Amino acid sequence: MMILCAMFAAVTAILAQLEIPLPIVPISGQTLAVGITATILGSRYGALAMVCYMALGAIGLPVFAEAKGGLAILIxxxxxxxxxxxxxxxxxxxxLEKTMHTFAMALVANVVGMIVTLICGTIQLKIVLSLSWPEAMAAGVYPFIVVGLIKAFLASWIGIEVRKRLIHARLLNQVEEASA
Structure with a gap:
């Protein structure tokens, strides 16, 4: 499972480099990777993969969007x-652990994940840049809603399909046992 967590941290780093620059916050493939990771690995291992990703960037490796890294990005x-x-x-x-691993539930779960990401990001954006709430929402939420829904759809579809194949290949038995 640690190898899978490391692999998904690497996938997140790779997808982070696919981006559309915007004035303050770029649109990147990171959130797609987060959704795929969580859909496949579940809560604990999905979060652990993201901790690994964040730690790699925190020590200065260029894994964040625009090939950036370091604590300055995190703060x-x-x-x-x-x-x-x-x-x-x-x-x-x-x-997904509390419901069924269906596409519909994965979509709901990934939309919730998108909202969580946007809330966390917008709060820090507001604080660090001393923005008003309307300014923070305009810079940190509104530009990402449509593309976020598309990424939630893709993460759900890809995640469910890959998960089925991994379970069929018996590579995720530990996740199933750990989630029970």
Missing amino acids: GPTGGYIIGFILAAYFTGLI
């Missing part, structure tokens, strides 16, 4: 989103 305007990935993975995985 800067966009750091709340990265910190939110841990909570998003946990809650996304938890919802």
Whole structure:
């Protein structure tokens, strides 16, 4: 399971480099990776994979969007989103552990994860940049709603399909046992 956590931290680092630059917060593939990770690994291991991802970036490896790394990113305007990935993975995985691993439930869980990420990110964005709530929402939430829903859909579909194949190959038995 530790190898899978490390692999999904690496997948997150790779998808972070796929981005659309915006003035303050870029749109990146990170949140897609968070959703896929949580859908496949569940709450504990999904969150652990995101802790690994954040730790890699915190020590300076260029794993965050725009190939950035370091503590300055985590305490800067966009750091709340990265910190939110841990909570998003946990809650996304938890919802799926408490329900059935169907596409519909994965979509609900990934939308919840998206909301968690946006809340964490917007709070830090507001504080660090001394923005009003309307300014923080305009910079940190509104530009990401439509693309976030698309990524939640993709994460649900990819995550459920990969999970089925991994379980079929008996590679996720530990996740199933740990979740029980």
